[in-house]
Amino acid sequence: MRGTTYKIFKYTLSDLLRSRWILGYALLFAAVAGGILYLGDQPTQAVVSVLNLVILVVPLVSLVLGLMYHYANRDFALLVLTQPVHRASVFRGQFFGLSLALVLAYLVGAGVPFALYAIANPVDWAQVGLVLLAGTLVSLVFTALALYIGVAQDERVRALGLAIGIWFALTMIYDSLLLLLIVLAEAYPIDPWVIGLSMVNPVDLARVMVLLKLDTAALMGYTGAVFNKFLGSNLGLLLAFLALVVWVAVPAWRAQRVFARRDF
C-alpha cells in the first residue's frame, strides 16, 4: 500500500493539468502581470496587481475548482476506495494533486512574465518572490478549505453556496468590519488586537506579507501598518507566513479526518 498517495497524486495532477480551467487560470495571471509589466514598465505596480488577484481571484478559483473537482471525482474515489488502499492516502493524494495543479498554474502564469521582463530590466526579486509565495500559500489554504467543505457536505449546491459565502466574508466583509471596529474604538489602544484579528483572516495575512516589503504604506491598509509598527517587517513576515501555514494545515487535517470516517 506504500506509494498509494503518490499514485493518486500523479493521477490527479495529470488529470488536472489537461483541464482547460487550469490553463485559463494560468493565462489570466500571465495577461495581468505581462500586461502591466510591458505597458506600464513598473515592476512594483505589476507586483501589486498580481497581489490583488491573489487576494480576490486565487481564493475564489481555488474554492470553486477544488469543489468542482471533488464532486466530479466522487466516482473515482468510490472506485479507488474499494481497492486495498488507506483512505488517508487517497485524501492526501487528491489534496496534493489538486494543490499542485493550482499552484503550478499560478507560479507559471504570474512568474514567467517577470522572468522574461527581467532579461532586459531590473526586477526586485524579493518583492516578486514574496508575491509568488503569498499566492502559493493562499492557493493551499483555499484548496484545503474546498476539500473540507466537499467531504463534509454531500450536496454540491450547498457546498458552493458555503464556499462563496466564505470567500465573500474573508475578502469583502472582514475588512469592513475590522475598519468599523477601529473607528468605533478610536479612543482605545486596540492596535495589538488588530494584529490578532488579521491573523484570523488568511487573505489579510497574504496582503500583509507582501506589502511589508513594498514600503508603500499607503497600500498597506491599517492592518499592514500595525504589523509594520509593532513587529517590524521581518518578524511580521515570519509571523504572517507561520499563520498561513497553520491555515493550510488545520483545514487539511480536519478534512482528512472527516474523509477517513465518512460513509460512501
Next chain:
Amino acid sequence: MVEVEALTKRYGTLEVLKGVSARFEPGRVTAVVGPNASGKTTLMKCILGLVVPDGGAVRVHGENALGNPAVRAKIGYMPQDPRFPENITGREVVAWIQELRGSRGRDLESLIERFGLEAALSQPTRVLSGGTRQKLSALLAFLFDPPVLILDEPTAGLDPLASSRFKDLVAASRDAGKTIIMTSHVMSELEELADRVLFLLEGTVIFSGGLEELRERTGEAKLERAVARLMEGA
C-alpha cells in the same frame, strides 16, 4: 469466509442495520434478499469498508476488516451502478487499478473476450452504456482472482449472452471455493446460483439458511414465492 457480527448502522434517525450477524461460507453463493431499503447494500458496503458501521465486527478470512484496508485485496466488488472516471478509457481504468493494486491480475485477455469488451475498452468510459459499464465492473472484480466476491445486482443491464456467461463465471468461482455474496431482484437467477439465503427486513435477519430449508419452512418450491412468504411474515 466472511463473518459479520451484531452489525449496527444508523443514518441520522434511520436505523439501517439492527444487529445483523451472518456467516458467508467459502464455496457457497449466498443470496442476500429483502425488500428495497432493507439494508442489503449497506451490509455489503460495511464488509467493504465503504460504510463505517456504528457497532459490531466484520472478519474476512478470520482477519478484522474494520479500518483494515489490506483485506480489500481479498475482495472483488461489483457495485449496483458502476461508474468510472469519465475522461479515460476502459483500458486506462484497468491499468490504473492494476497499478493501484500493484498486480497485473490474471487472465485479463480471457475476461475481455468472455464479456466481449475488446472494442469498448478503447473508448472513454463516459460513452459506455450501463450494461457495458457493468461488464467492465465484472472484469475488475474477477481480474485479481479474489477469494471473496461481493456482487450487488451484478446482472442488471446485462444482455442475455453476457448474463449467462457471467453466471457461468460465478458458478465456476463457487466451485473453485470462493465466498460469494450476491444480491439480485431476479429471483430465478438467484435460484439458479444460490446455495444459501440471507433474508433481511428493515435491517434485521429474518431467515438465514440453505435453499432447501427455506422451501421447507415456507412450503413453497419456488424461491420467489418463498421470499414473498417471508415478506408476508411466514
